Amino acid sequence: MASMWQEFSKGLWKEIPPFRVVLGLCPTLAVTKSAENGLGMGVAVIFVLVLSNVLISAVRGIIPKKVRIVCFIAISATLVVAVELLMQAFTYPLYQQLGIFVPLIVVNCIILGRAEAFAAKNPVHLALADGLGMGMGFTIALTLIGSIRELLGTGGIFGHNVMWNGFEPFGIMVEAPGAFLALGTVVALMNFYTAWAARRAGLEVPENASCQGGCSGCATGQR
């Protein structure tokens, strides 16, 4: 149980995608025009990520090493089609907003990255915890970026106006450059906080605060 909690919680801060494990940038930059879009995309990714992690972990013994990527893609593509059809059936306006980025979850680096680096090597219950944690982290991150962009770019959050009267919307934040500005600012603040916390605890400040090395992201690269 303790190890399950550990695998779950690492996705929420220590290895939170896209801030720490810089994966899945395409939806992060493209669909976070509003907090609602970010949340919807995050939930779709949780669904696909949890199920693909569980399925891949369950069949990891019988997937041949040489064609494993094809198998991972086939599994996640199946799940993404399911998500797409579900969204068309129940949340059609959101589906229209997200557009091409729902089918593109197939090639989302987080799905493949977790499959390759974690699910293919670990038992089902740990893969479930990992997928849930990473998916939740991704959802939180997308909702946060979406909120920042929506707040500055339109003056509201989740469609509710919260800024003062006479606030002039900072239009660039809902354009493409705003996504980079919001992502970069959040990553910088997280690094700043990590360095500050390490200094406060009397530890040595790491050169690159966002990466302590040895996480599963590096394992993907080293293979």
Place this chain on the structure above:
Amino acid sequence: MPQTDITSLKPLFVVETPPYIHNGVTIHGMMRDTLLALAPAMILALMAHGVAAFRVMALAAGVSVLVEAMCVRIAGQKLRIEDGTALISGLLLAFMLPVQAPWWLVTVGAALSMILGKHVFGGLGANPLCTPLVGWACLSISWPKYMNPSAMVLNTDFLDPLLRLKFFGTQSISPETYKALLMGEQLGGLGSVYIGALLLGGIFLVARRAVRWEIPVAYLLTVYALGFLLWHIDPARYIAPELYLLTGSTVFAAFFLATDHPSSPFSIWGIALFGVLAGAMTVLIRAYGTHLDGAPFAILLANLFTPLLDMIRPVPWGGRK
């Protein structure tokens, strides 16, 4: 053979780290020259608009200096406000804003120029884009209404020549008004409309060698040549080539924005290509684009090519090709 203690040997010459020769040019001096070059246009703007122009310029420069001091403090660098780069950057931004710009527009623009345009990349000398243009681009994408001089400046007899040329036909500005346009009797940026004064300032800058003369020459020649070509093809559809220079911020951009040292290439061929690219984009944006003034976005685009153009390196003396 007597033993010699190595440590007791004093070297005849001590080799220090380069640079060995300093030509006397300092950032401080270059910025003082730029300030002098901007002075005629600044005085004309103050004479025309009075306190309103002073308000925009002082606010932009003040916010730039303050934000620079803050960023330098956060990054733990040495404070070098006295070199004047932040002051000049704020002034250059103010020159492109309409004179009635609200205070928050000026403040946000100056702060964004300094943060996004300069200090996220490492501060002085590390900016890949012309610093004031970054703030200008953010403002004109976010608040096009407030950046539009014909909507902001109402108590004036002047017309916005860019607007007229784009939407009222190429003949809407006659050659008789060229002298008035040169003197700044047109609607546009606070300081960038004083074409004649800026031209004088630019020539002063070139003469003082504070900027490379090749950049404005390559840029303005390309603008004129391409404008002439288009005008030759169809005078009814395209504006006369002089008007590319006499309206908008083309001259201002050529001497003060394109020549920004960190964001422009250094080799002669790189500079030529840089000028051609920026000039061609200026004409294309003004002839076909949705934006009225082509120069600022053209310079930004050309700045992005600078790292590529800097791969054209001069052959070192005695080196092989």
